[in-house]
Amino acid sequence: MIKEAIQYIVGLGNTRLESINGQEYSTQKMHLIEEATPFPLEVRNLSGIVDYLKSGFDKDEYSSRMIQIVSPTEVVVSSTFNQDYKRNEYMKATAMIPSFDFDRWYDAENFNIKLQSTFVKNEDRDIMLQVVGNIKEEAVNTVGDDGVSQTVVAKTGVATVGNVLVPNPVVLKPYRTFVEVDQPESEFIFRMQSGPRCALFAADGGAWKITAMKNIKDYLVVELKEEIEDNKIVIIA
Template identity: 70%
Template sequence: MIKEAIQYIVGLGNTRVEEVGTQIFSTQKLHKVDESTTEAIEVHSLSGLVEYLQSEFDGNERLMMHVKSPTKVSCFSSFNRDLNRNFLIKANAMLPSFNFDRWYDSEDFNIKLQSCFVKNEDRDIMLKVVGNIKEEAVNTVGDDGVSQAVVAKTGVATVANVRVPNPVVLAPYRTFVEVDQPESEFIFRMQSGPSCALFEADGGAWKLTAMQNIKNYLHAALEKEIQSEKIVIIA
């Protein structure tokens, strides 16, 4: 066993490579040694991403930034000799939790509207409807398939049929807080319980707007680095 090991080690120093016809052969099996790559730092804001790049902490090689989605941005180098990239830093947005296409009871829905959506006119109208609906009258609902009417408080001691706004234009927190939250249309529905739900109605077009907002933010924050061609941004 020891003799075979010694012969193997000695043989390593006598490796030859020969070309026979159109084929290349070696007297020993060769193993590829991969060039090492970096593990990306993770941050949760665009400002943290910008601060890292401006610090040139890990050098000043030319980099590309990729806006992958409304919640993800990564920064990487060009190919190394193995056609792999060094990913230096990535940003993942931290967002409040709201599930579309899910029914919430009126109290939870009221809280979610105030904590997960940017204040605008339609949000305020919905808050008034949801906050004043009469529980004993939730089954008295008019519905023509598009709009609804529910019995809700309209004064200190009065109730009346109130039209439920539909569709509504809202701006949920769905991307990094440093950029404008895109507005889009939602279908707002209510049912007995009382419970409420929002259904997306823009086909996901808001994602393109959010990604462009991120790209514009990065262009403005890294204008000097972009002009000197140290950084390229794609979305």
């Protein structure tokens, strides 16, 4: 069929076909006129994707949709490929997550605020808040460090001061994926410097991303159960 199309084009102009070593060559360059594809709608949550797919708003020749979980912060809805081997992308969801820079040193006040605003409450987060919130600024030079654990001078009571062990490693749940799903828990190295300054360093090798993508898939499977059973939707992660 491709060869017939080329021969048709050849008949319209000065283009010639040449056969060299059993392969067909054209004497002029030809450009494919691609089939039009829609520009994807953009949303910021998973519920937007669920509402869109349940509504059946966009009807075309493709009876099914594929949901691809690209990353913990991106999900794309598309069709099968068309005659040009390109897919129609109907919708893209990009998660809105609060900003926290790992591997960066924060002063104690900003670190305290970030812990409360960008992490899910759990036991280790509360312990860190206690240490950071009670550290004595005038005594930060008396920091003990054996390379793994640290101690700092901090308030240990209403009017008492003593050495406090800095928890390390810590298990935390930062907001790193869509808010509709459970935030993945992972280990971090918590370090402190004179200033006082604090920082968190990831210690799970990125395994949290696999967990986050699984959580997204589990959420979509539950919300789109009927559509999946009717073979209208396929989810890949």
